[in-house]
Amino acid sequence: MSFEKNILCIGAGYVGGPTMAMIAYKCPQYRVTVVDIDPERIAQWNSDDLPIYEPGLEEIVKAARGKNLFFSTEIEAGIRESEIIFVSVNTPTKTFGAGAGMAADLQYWDKTARQIRKYSKSNKIIVEKSTLPVKTAQAMERILTSADNGIRFDVLSNPEFLAEGTAIKDLQDPDRVLIGSTQTPNGLKARDVLVEIYSNWIRRERIITSNIWSSELSKLVANAFLAQRISSINSISALCEKADADVEEVARAVGMDSRVGNKFLNASVGFGGSCFKKDILNLVYLCRHYDLKEVADYWEGVVRINDYQKERFILNMLNIMFNTLANKRICLFGFAFKSDTGDTRESPAIFVAKRLIEEKARVVITDPKALKNAMKDLESIAGEIAYVEDPYEASAGCSAIAVMTEWAIYADLDFKKIYRSMDKPAFIFDGRNILDHKKLFEIGFNVFPIGKPGLTHF
Ligand SMILES: NC(=O)c1ccc[n+]([C@@H]2O[C@H](COP(=O)([O-])OP(=O)(O)OC[C@H]3O[C@@H](n4cnc5c(N)ncnc54)[C@H](O)[C@@H]3O)[C@@H](O)[C@H]2O)c1
Secondary structure: OOOOEEEEEEOOOOOHHHHHHHHHHHOOOEEEEEEOOOHHHHHHHOOOOOOOOOOOHHHHHHHHEOOOEEEEOOHHHHHHHOOEEEEOOOOOEOOOOOOOOOOEOOHHHHHHHHHHHHHOOOOEEEEEOOOOOOOHHHHHHHHHHOOOOOOOEEEEEOOOOOOOOOHHHHHHOOOOEEEEEOOOHHHHHHHHHHHHHHOOOOOHHHEEEEEHHHHHHHHHHHHHHHHHHHHHHHHHHHHHHHHOOOHHHHHHHHHOOOOOOOOOOOOOOOOOOOOHHHHHHHHHHHHHHOOOHHHHHHHHHHHHHHHHHHHHHHHHHHHHOOOOOOOOEEEEEOOOOOOOOOOOOOOHHHHHHHHHHHOOOEEEEEOOOOHHHHHHHOOOOOOOEEEOOOHHHHHOOOOEEEEOOOOHHHHOOOHHHHHHHOOOOOEEEEOOOOOOHHHHHHHOOEEEEOOOOOEOOO
16 A cells, blocks of 8 residues: 555654654554664563553554554664654753753754764654754754755654643644744645644644744743743742631632643642753753843742652651651552652652652552652662552551652542551642542551641640
């Protein structure tokens, strides 16, 4: 069978896999191939046990795989045979040299550009899906055209706005799709090809276009604004705890102002995920590069408040549990950075687990989807850590439960049964404010939510 377009995606991760699965599912007339340097990841995409958990993902992968969706390690052939190449490789924070701890590490990106240049035999449209610093598209175009072999490359920016946990819903019905291009005739022509792909299932008015640098910057700014709301309400949660106010009541009153809105106003132990911190630091680095010190400091404050909130959580536990956690069993309910994902990158639970071990506590971790990742995250930590899938078994014999992830299952547990099995006095630190605190208190727990007065029996 011949296909209308051959699409390749380089990078089969949390973005590349679901995004391409959606394109293939919605557009049977296109052949979509996803390649990766990691053979294990590709083998998992080709198996019944997909490498990432995302509600609804399995269904669409199974519907398209083997028909017009393929996962492969054959990067060279993939590049040769495609007209459109999405690049969705990881762009973590640099850990070495200039900009360490702040700038984006572009080594995977650079390597991919060189691979595309090496193996291309015909003109291609290259789509930046990864989140990148402003002007990366220009750098990519320079690498690609430096071979001077007569092959034309048009680079577009098409940042991905999906949120893990709701990726399929977000891809199926996005608030917007953003496509940035150069404003030259060739750039606009390439942009229209990408608009046509998305138009297969997304209303035209939701597909917005811009110049390429606005597009690159919009992704960093969108994440900075989202994280800023969380840090704003988390900073207020600290004040609420001192002033006997209730952060949920404050958030409700503030969020009902239609100019503010009620989303992303839940106080918590802090935000996590692979993107928020890295993208804000990337923005901060850009601002410093352009000598905008005040702007850089403003956005860096969002990350500082997040670090403060995580540390505050631990210090509260320590203070409330009679200033020692040594030898106490403490159960973490959830390890993923949010519910409905197995992803633990930058999860506050990593920080909390490490700090508990430093305090010589014995840590028990339970999570419905993230235990494998939790084991990897903590493998180098010397201390007593157990991983138990069943939350009842995990919390038995513990002095405290700390809720780290807002998994819906935790709100529905039989807490009377849990209370009976725990060491007394039993504590619950609800880092996501998802439990019924009054009911827990009545059962006998000492309950400490975020941003509200604690409920204690002594
Ligand atoms: N995870 C999210 O929710 C999310 C949302 C929006 C945007 N993003 C951005 O998307 C990009 C990818 O993020 P992710 O979470 O999918 O990362 P990921 O680490 O899950 O996946 C990246 C994949 O790229 C592969 N890779 C690296 N170099 C390669 C190369 N030269 N050739 C082939 N494969 C290569 C890696 O093996 C890995 O499997 C990042 O820039 C991220 O900031 C992520």
